[in-house]
Each structure stands twice: as structure tokens, then as C-alpha cells.
Amino acid sequence: MVMKGYTAVSADGEAILYEDRKRWLWALSLLYPLQPLLGIWLHYLTGVEAWLLLPLLTGYLIAPLMDWVLGEDQNNPPDAVVIQLDRDRYYRILTYIVVPLHFIALIGAAWWAGTQELSAWALVGLAIVTGLTSGLGINTGHELGHKKSRFERTLAKIVLAVPAYGHFWIEHNRGHHRDVSTPEDPASARMGESIYRFATREIPGAFRRAWAIEKERLTRREKPTWSTDNQILQSMALTLILQCTLLLLFGWKMIPFLLLHNAFAWWQLTSANYVEHYGLLRRKDENGRYERCQPHHSWNSNHIYSNLVLFHLQRHSDHHAHPLRRYQSLRHFDDLPTLPSGYFGVYLIAYVPWLWFRIMDPRLLALPHVRGDLDKVNIEPGQRSKILEKYASTASA
Amino acid sequence: MSVFQCPECGYRFDEEVGDTHEGYKPGTKFHTLPDDFACPDCAVRFKEDFVEA
Ligand SMILES: [Zn+2]
Numbered sequence: 001m002v003m004k005g006y007t008a009v010s011a012d013g014e015a016i017l018y019e020d021r022k023r024w025l026w027a028l029s030l031l032y033p034l035q036p037l038l039g040i041w042l043h044y045l046t047g048v049e050a051w052l053l054l055p056l057l058t059g060y061l062i063a064p065l066m067d068w069v070l071g072e073d074q075n076n077p078p079d080a081v082v083i084q085l086d087r088d089r090y091y092r093i094l095t096y097i098v099v100p101l102h103f104i105a106l107i108g109a110a111w112w113a114g115t116q117e118l119s120a121w122a123l124v125g126l127a128i129v130t131g132l133t134s135g136l137g138i139n140t141g142h143e144l145g146h147k148k149s150r151f152e153r154t155l156a157k158i159v160l161a162v163p164a165y166g167h168f169w170i171e172h173n174r175g176h177h178r179d180v181s182t183p184e185d186p187a188s189a190r191m192g193e194s195i196y197r198f199a200t201r202e203i204p205g206a207f208r209r210a211w212a213i214e215k216e217r218l219t220r221r222e223k224p225t226w227s228t229d230n231q232i233l234q235s236m237a238l239t240l241i242l243q244c245t246l247l248l249l250f251g252w253k254m255i256p257f258l259l260l261h262n263a264f265a266w267w268q269l270t271s272a273n274y275v276e277h278y279g280l281l282r283r284k285d286e287n288g289r290y291e292r293c294q295p296h297h298s299w300n301s302n303h304i305y306s307n308l309v310l311f312h313l314q315r316h317s318d319h320h321a322h323p324l325r326r327y328q329s330l331r332h333f334d335d336l337p338t339l340p341s342g343y344f345g346v347y348l349i350a351y352v353p354w355l356w357f358r359i360m361d362p363r364l365l366a367l368p369h370v371r372g373d374l375d376k377v378n379i380e381p382g383q384r385s386k387i388l389e390k391y392a393s394t395a396s397a
Numbered sequence: 398m399s400v401f402q403c404p405e406c407g408y409r410f411d412e413e414v415g416d417t418h419e420g421y422k423p424g425t426k427f428h429t430l431p432d433d434f435a436c437p438d439c440a441v442r443f444k445e446d447f448v449e450a
Binding site for chain 1: 421
């Protein structure tokens with residue numbers, strides 16, 4: 001395969017030649033949205049309904065296994081080539097092509113669910129795996145929604161319409177990035193908060209914050225909140241058209257199918273949000289303002305396989321430092337809070353709260369900027385006394 | 398009329414044109430923006446971080 005090199009001169013005058021070893025691997029992004037269709041095809045060939053669950057296997061078994069086998073990738077583009085790499089159109093075009101693929105995946109799976117005589121569990125299973133796949137669509141919407149161009153923001157609204165999550169990019173860009181790793185952020189998990197409890201705070205909290213941000217903008221523009229200029233409603237309108245069409249075409253089965261699909265797509269995002277900032281806390285200065293988000297306010301993972309699936313989302317500290325930076329240019333840094341595995345493996349841990357607390361709480365308290373000091377941790381208020389009792393001794397040690 | 402720029406992402410607030418998408422009319426002075434004004438593009442830099450370009 002031909003490598004594409006970037007040349008630049010570093011700050012100390014040295015000539016640099018950089019080749020992105022992951023360049024062509026990023027094209028795998030075009031395959032992940034199609035996983036439910038692969039399962040359907042295998043079901044069609046063999047008549048075995050269990051094949052419909054194929055994306056569960058790739059997501060929860062193969063992905064953690066690939067992370068374990070392939071390990072980490074700490075390869076970084078040098079500072080001097082980041083701008084060139086950012087401008088290389090190849091990378092962004094991949095994110096554009098992924099958008100229609102998510103529509104094809106949902107429509108294809110709905111068609112199969114609506115036209116085949118599936119058993120109840122197969123229908124439920126197909127809805128869940130299609131939802132998990134649309135969760136990846138939220139990740140693509142995340143990448144696109146951070147960009148300045150109107151075209152990319154429009155694509156973000158379009159892809160977020162698939163899982164009925166059109167408010168996400170507004171909430172995320174203008175809310176989460178501003179409030180990250182503070183008790184005020186519904187999308188930052190607290191120490192002692194299980195993922196299930198977090199979901200009940202994050203999902204409604206994120207929607208309310210998005211709505212408030214958009215309402216404020218429309219008020220400044222002297223427009224009603226319920227108007228065609230409301231960017232949340234624009235995306236939701238597309239959701240309504242898409243999902244009502246599926247309902248009309250494929251009948252009542254679409255009601256449980258789409259509800260489960262949407263819920264599991266949201267759950268994917270909840271899972272990512274849960275692990276990204278668990279327990280981390282920005283300090284308040286003397287004026288009561290939070291310090292700027294620092295690299296140690298995000299958990300990271302350099303596992304190459306899951307990073308390829310998620311457009312480098314796991315290089316999360318650099319993402320928060322430079323929210324507009326394109327995925328291919330996100331960098332790894334030493335000595336950052338690091339998750340024990342890539343997201344997909346870590347999700348499995350998070351779904352078992354006692355295991356999660358057991359693994360992550362000591363990891364959190366051992367961070368160099370925390371060193372057991374519970375005042376430097378974002379703690380779930382209901383768990384505070386329990387956590388103080390359990391860990392107060394480590395602070396003095 | 399001046400131009401103020403976000404040091405993180407390069408977003409420019411030109412007082413002459415304002416930012417109609419955000420609801421700031423042409424001619425809006427930068428100092429009249431709300432105190433909690435965050436950069437509309439990156440939201441990680443605030444009014445006091447902006448530099449006059
Ligand atoms: Zn900015």
C-alpha cells in the first residue's frame with residue numbers, strides 16, 4: 001500500500017517526514033455500520049436466527065479481544081504536521097460516507113424485522129444490535145458536530161437523526177465541553193455512581209441542557225423556541241420522518257423495534273460518557289470559576305482496535321484540549337489517566353458496578369494529581385460518607 | 398469596530414458583522430457580550446480569553 005508522507009520543519013529546525021501508519025486502517029470505519037446487515041445475510045444463508053446477534057459478538061467479545069491482542073498504539077503525528085494532517089481531505093470523507101451507511105443499516109434491519117417471521121427474542125436481539133450500531137453513528141455525529149463547516153454540522157444533525165439524538169451535538173459542544181469534570185455536568189460520572197444511576201441523570205440532563213442552550217440562542221435571535229430554526233427540532237423532524245416511514249412500511253413490530261433501537265443507541269453513548277471522566281474533578285479558583293479543563297480531566301486509552309472503531313475518541317484528553325481537532329490528528333500523551341482497556345472492554349466492567357468500583361476507584365485515587373485526596377474527586381453525594389469512610393485512610397498514607 | 402479572536406480555535410467575532418447565527422446583531426460591541434460568553438465553536442475559551450486581532 002502506498003504511504004502518504006507529510007513533510008515539515010520542527011520548531012528546532014529539523015526536517016520531519018511523517019507517515020500515518022493508520023491511514024488506510026481508518027477505512028474500516030466503512031464496515032462497522034454494516035454489521036447488522038452481515039448478521040442478516042448470514043441468517044438468510046443458514047436460517048439460524050442466532051446470526052442476527054453477530055454485532056454483539058464483534059462488539060463485546062472480538063473488540064476487547066482485539067484490544068488485548070493488538071495492544072496499544074502510541075504513534076503520534078508531530079506537532080509540525082498536525083495542520084497538514086488535519087487538512088488532508090481523505091480522512092473527513094470517510095466520516096461523510098459513514099452517514100448514509102447508518103441509514104442503510106437501520107432501514108435494512110427494520111425491513112428484515114418487519115418482513116420475516118422472527119421469533120420474539122430474535123426481533124428483540126436485532127433491535128438491540130441495530131441500536132448498538134446506531135450508537136456508533138452518535139460517535140460519527142460527535143466527530144462531525146465539532147467542526148466549523150455548515151456542511152459537516154448538517155451531516156451531524158442528519159446522522160444523529162437515526163437514533164433520535166439530534167440534541168447531542170449542541171449539548172456536547174456547548175454544554176459538556178464547558179462543564180466537563182464538574183458536579184454540574186450531567187455527562188461526567190461521579191465516583192461511587194453506578195452506570196445505571198448515571199444513565200438516569202445523564203440522559204434527561206443532557207436533553208434539558210441542550211434545550212436550554214438552543215432556547216437561549218433563539219431568544220437572542222428573537223425567534224420562538226418552537227421554530228424551524230431550532231437545530232434540535234430540525235434533527236428530530238428527520239427522525240420523525242424516518243421512523244414513521246418505517247412504521248408505515250413494516251407495521252406494529254416497528255414500535256418495540258424502534259424503541260429498543262433508540263434506547264440501546266443512547267446506552268452506547270451513556271457508556272462512553274460514563275467512562276470518559278469518571279470521578280475526575282476540576283478545581284475551583286478563588287473567584288468560584290473552574291480551572292480550564294486539563295489533560296488529567298479525561299480518561300484515555302491507546303488501544304488501537306477500539307480507537308479505529310471510534311475515530312480516536314479514546315484519545316480523549318487531546319480532544320478536550322482541542323475540540324475541533326480532527327480525529328486523525330489527535331495525540332497521545334504520557335502520564336494521563338488511563339483506562340485498563342479500550343472502551344468496549346471497559347464497558348463490560350462498567351456494567352458490573354461492584355467490579356467497576358473495585359478496579360476504577362483505586363485507579364482514580366492513585367492518579368498523581370489526586371494522591372488519595374478525596375477533595376480532588378467528583379464524588380456522588382449519596383455515596384460521600386461511605387467513600388470517605390472507606391478511603392479516608394489512604395489520603396494520609 | 399474591532400475583531401476579537403478565540404486563541405484556541407480561531408473563531409473570530411467581528412463587531413461589524415456580529416454573529417447572526419448566534420443572535421448577535423451587526424455592530425454588537427464585544428464588551429457588551431454576556432460575561433459567561435463562551436466561544437461558539439469550541440466552548441473551551443471564554444470572553445476574557447479572547448484576543449483583539
Ligand atoms: Zn474557540
